[in-house]
Amino acid sequence: MVQRRPNRVAGPGHDEFWAFCSQGELRIQRCEDCGHWSWPPAGTCEACGQDRLTWSLSSGVGRVVAWCTFERRYYAELDVPWDAILVELEEGPLFVSNPSGFTNDRVACGMRVRVAFVDCEDDAGPFRLPVFEEA
């Protein structure tokens, strides 16, 4: 079932990210100069300021480092309680996402997770959203 979600940010950098997601790939910008992985998309490397960034394939594996559950409703599209997690990908970047196949009732910091893609749509059309399931 396609999930309705709040709108993505669109534009250069962002569109590439979602195109890779539609192919089932989690790709993150990596600096060719210092090797730093930057997320969200940026024009220059947040660590060293150089602009040679390459969309690099992440293993999609990481661990939960923080979590929260929205009890107040901020989005018309989403029911509460609504779970979110912060995942530290093994390449380094922190990725805000949602748990898939588990809820925050049993989330724990340190839990190993792996990316999965779910079919969604927003005002701009259908897309595939990276979420995380227990590894």
Place this chain on the structure above:
Amino acid sequence: MGASSCAASSSPRTRPAPDGSASEVRTLSGTFLEPPVPDRSASGRIAVVGVGETDYGHDYRAARAGGPGYVAPDAVTLGRRAFERALGDSGLRREEVDGLCASFPYGGPDPAAFAAALGLAPRHVMAGGGMMPLLPAANALAAGSCRTMAVVHALPSRALGRQYGGQTYGGSGRDSYYYYHPWGWSSQAAHWAFMFTSYAATYGVTEEDLGAVAVTLRAHAARNPNATMRAPLFLEDYLASRYVVRPMRLLDLCLVNDGAVCVILAAADRARDLRHAPVLLAGWAAARVSHSKMRAMALEWLHPQLAAAGRAALGMAGVTVADVDHFEGYDASTIHLVCQLEGYGFAERGQGLAFWKEGHTEIGGTIPTNTGGGMLSEAYLQGWNLLAEAVRQLRGEAGARQVDGAEVSLFSFATTESAHPVVLTRGT
């Protein structure tokens, strides 16, 4: 801004914390310190000579009651009230105020129009341009643009129905406020929830431990006639309050109210002739995350940025953390305030909640904190009410909440990505 890098590193993965502490806490987020070396010669040359605030509690109750005849205040109404009180407090004549800094983060008239509304014809006017324009205003004064500067910060948060999350919020500037909409993640509260869940997992504390912060600040507010929330609060009440973004409860988050603060600044040598003992701007610094704000906030609890800025500000003032008599820290949330106490070095990292439970932050404790009730229980004025409280403490005018012998205050403006401490001292 941020062109110079002090503690930031080109190889952040191996760099120790900028405070060089023996614990070798690594910082992956990087820190910009601005200015890199605060100018010692600027210490103590500018003084706060007047302070005025609106009626936080009264205005909040009126707004909640609403009804026919209630007119929600705007920035000008609030700002004028705070200015008139600060002017009266200072003992200055209106025509002696020849500088005005108008700070309206949520909108308001341009500074010249606001000056006219106050009946001023200043030589120098400036817009606040941010949440904490204290130092730009002091710099303008030090540069000779004017002799007396009124800084007015007005914030009709409740009147404007200001929202702090959701798709309508943000859209520019900070990624963290708008980028994660497809995952349903936004709001200030969600920032603090991430900060606390990682903190709790790292240091082995619980939500119940966090309650000590809200309970202590409410006790302080009970001693402050102008505070918004004064009813006694016990841990059971805290635990019974509703979640906004779990594990952050309503009582972990700052208030949403209308208000304004005005401080009047003058050169310290001139301030000696005025009504009150001058309160001197003795030291300051600003540090912000140079990259990976999410990491700095959620996994490093802003400790590196706080430590770097705190050390610089205290050094400029020529004091140490042990010399500070009380602390006024930016309590956007309970956990935000805890992290500031740790980052500046009042409490050991990871021990901040035990520190609250042991009573160190109470009036009469080793470092009384947010003695007017803070933004959790007094008012949300983006830190300006905390600055006003520091001034009252140093003058010895804090009444039932007075810290005995207060001579050195540390005021901390802070966000999810920056730290801006100001050391204030009692002049003669």
